[in-house]
Amino acid sequence: MNKKLVVAIDGPAGAGKSTVAQLAAKQLGYTYIDTGAMYRAVAWKTLQQHKPVTDELILSVVPDIDVDLRYAGGKTTVTVDGTDVTAAIRTPEVSHIVSQVAALGPVREKMVALQRKMAERGGVLMDGRDIATNVLPNADVKIYLTASVEERAQRRWKEMQEKGYDMTLEELQKDIEARDKADMEREISPLVQAEDATLLDTTGLSIDEVVEKILGMCR
Numbered sequence: 162m163n164k165k166l167v168v169a170i171d172g173p174a175g176a177g178k179s180t181v182a183q184l185a186a187k188q189l190g191y192t193y194i195d196t197g198a199m200y201r202a203v204a205w206k207t208l209q210q211h212k213p214v215t216d217e218l219i220l221s222v223v224p225d226i227d228v229d230l231r232y233a234g235g236k237t238t239v240t241v242d243g244t245d246v247t248a249a250i251r252t253p254e255v256s257h258i259v260s261q262v263a264a265l266g267p268v269r270e271k272m273v274a275l276q277r278k279m280a281e282r283g284g285v286l287m288d289g290r291d292i293a294t295n296v297l298p299n300a301d302v303k304i305y306l307t308a309s310v311e312e313r314a315q316r317r318w319k320e321m322q323e324k325g326y327d328m329t330l331e332e333l334q335k336d337i338e339a340r341d342k343a344d345m346e347r348e349i350s351p352l353v354q355a356e357d358a359t360l361l362d363t364t365g366l367s368i369d370e371v372v373e374k375i376l377g378m379c380r
């Protein structure tokens with residue numbers, strides 16, 4: 162594993178991408194880039210305007226937004242215009258509007274340009290929805306990570322419980338199904354498995370097992 166690889170991981174919400182990608186990046190000594198966090202950052206800034214969320218409102222925050230991701234010590238810190246929003250971008254309010262945000266062309270253009278710049282020097286593991294198909298089509302390793310919708314909802318529910326959010330499993334499953342639909346059916350860069358990506362279904366697998374499989378693909 163001498164060459165610094167570019168690893169692309171795509172998949173639907175709750176497939177465990179960020180958990181396993183962060184662990185794999187740590188083992189490889191690579192930088193982890195969470196592109197979903199960047200769309201969440203735009204959603205967060207939109208909500209800060211305290212106005213009804215319309216496409217126009219979202220687009221109005223894009224030209225001046227400064228989104229920065231720092232990955233250190235196995236953790237990602239996200240800032241928007243210098244404010245640390247790492248926790249704030251994970252609220253149900255942000256999750257609720259982020260698919261609308263991510264469907265807009267000017268938002269994607271700005272984020273994709275940033276993402277390509279971050280991957281320029283290699284040694285990166287980037288996760289999202291369109292990494293293998295659009296952002297980094299020449300990635301060395303392409304993985305499509307998924308799991309059953311029930312298992313993905315269960316995982317998110319556990320995560321939200323730990324953070325103190327009171328949401329039912331049913332609510333979360335509905336939210337995930339709605340996001341799958343929006344992400345897979347949108348016009349620009351929809352979520353789809355790249356032809357040359359390896360499918361990795363994590364249903365019933367432990368985190369360690371998934372990380373091992375990813376490391377195996379990088380060897």
Ligand code: DC
Nearest residue numbers: 196197198200259260263289290291
């Ligand atoms: O992975 P996540 O749940 O944090 O992603 C948040 C949203 O951003 C998700 O609904 C889809 C969108 N997204 C995208 O369109 N393209 C990416 N590369 C990453 C995320």
